[in-house]
Amino acid sequence: MSNQDHKFFDLFMLIIGVLVGITxxxxxxARYIAEQTEDMATDSMYQQQLEDRIKPVGRAALPGDEPxxxxxxxxxxxxxxxxxxxxxxxxxxxxxxxxxxxxGIAGAPKIGDAAAWADRIxxxxxxxxKHAISGFQGSTGYMPPKGGRTDLSDQEISxxxxxxxxxxx
Ligand code: HEC
Numbered sequence: 001m002s003n004q005d006h007k008f009f010d011l012f013m014l015i016i017g018v019l020v021g022i023t024x025x026x027x028x029x030a031r032y033i034a035e036q037t038e039d040m041a042t043d044s045m046y047q048q049q050l051e052d053r054i055k056p057v058g059r060a061a062l063p064g065d066e067p068x069x070x071x072x073x074x075x076x077x078x079x080x081x082x083x084x085x086x087x088x089x090x091x092x093x094x095x096x097x098x099x100x101x102x103x104g105i106a107g108a109p110k111i112g113d114a115a116a117w118a119d120r121i122x123x124x125x126x127x128x129x130k131h132a133i134s135g136f137q138g139s140t141g142y143m144p145p146k147g148g149r150t151d152l153s154d155q156e157i158s159x160x161x162x163x164x165x166x167x168x169x
Contacts, residue, residue, distance in 0.1 A: 107142075
């Protein structure tokens, strides 16, 4: 080997040695850091702080939830209290009956059509109301119970029948 080669080889080995040293240092450093974080993960105080930091700022409380269970920062969802209302005859008619009785589709006696109603009115309002509430299969078609709106009260249906009858005499 020439003198130059010797020099190169020495320098080369030196650099390799330094690099190996750094590598070993990094390995130990990495293990040290890993140990530290492992301690943290099992530390209950650290866990508590972590949870405090990432907890949601608020929670929606559904009606019926216990207030203390939902916590302090609670967004209450306002729920409208249902108010019992009774719809008038024309209101019920326009909401539930007009779809069939407005045009007289499917054999429904059309409102205002005196000829179609005369025989029915002759049977009495009680009978008509009973048919409107319970449903009725007649000779011209099928009248579903309460016109399909079973959420309506008997009284509301009765009002609608009276309205339809008064409009069809
Ligand atoms: C899906 C269509 C439909 C809806 C909605 C409907 N009806 Fe009828 N209704 C009929 C049909 C069809 C008849 C005729 C039945 C027959 O006589 O063959 C009828 C008949 C009637 C009669 C006469 C019953 C009789 O004894 O002759 C009354 C009263 C009546 N409906 C009231 C109502 C009221 C009140 C509503 C709304 C709450 C309503 N209907 C909604 C289809 C409907």
